[in-house]
Amino acid sequence: MGLRVLALALAVLPGGAFADTWCDDLWLARNALFAQAGQCFGTPLGRATFGEDCTGAASLDDRQKRAVEMIRRQEAALDCDVDTSRAAPLDVDHLTLRLRMPDQPIRDFESACIGWQGRAVTLRHGARADAVAVIEIPPGSDIGSYHASPYAGWHFLTVTLPTGLTAAGWTDRDVFAEGTCEMFAG
Structure with a gap:
């Protein structure tokens, strides 16, 4: 946009x-x-x-x-x-985590993947392949994206796991292009 x-x-x-x-x-x-x-x-x-x-x-x-x-x-x-x-x-959102991240996302309009159905997605601390893994997003999770990325090929996501735990981080997978969600919003 x-x-x-x-x-x-x-x-x-x-x-x-x-x-x-x-x-x-x-x-x-x-x-x-x-x-x-x-x-x-x-x-x-x-x-x-x-x-x-x-x-x-x-x-x-x-x-x-x-x-x-x-x-x-x-x-x-x-x-x-x-x-x-x-x-x-x-x-x-996720202020404490964001303050520790070496790479920062840029606020943008929100999209959501309700009920992720694809294979597990690894979120990382930074927008780099060698950045520490923060969490694995399992199937059944809700994934949000309300930030754009200034780093080519990387996406900043927020997630709510089926357990209710929330997290945020970077991935080089475009989960929205994969289209494996029960429902999309945004």
Whole structure:
């Protein structure tokens, strides 16, 4: 979906809470990359989210720079203006996990695979084949995707297992293209 269509869709939705949540998620993704590179934060929100364990100057690699550019374009299209004077942590799904991830997804529209019927899917800590496995998604799980990936061939998914446990992570499998769900949404 193009950024203009996205901005138009958000503009016609009632209330600002949806856009605020979306912008908070984008702010987290962008700044988590800087925090991992050692950036220090001077705002209350930055310190509340990332702490004060930093080196000062952040140097991003090319992969991180491309991700930050994509995030900034989406923030501009949505006219995001996150209140960084607040000290309350962000209300972002899987915040603790996301803060530890070396690769950050970019908020996008949600899709869901209700009742996964395919073979097990491994979710990883990062968008790389050598990243630590977080969890295996077994058949019967519900899989959500509400983030785009700046990393070619990788998909960020959230999952609710049949046991009720929830998790999130990266996979190089496009489960939505495989089409093995009881039902699709989004």
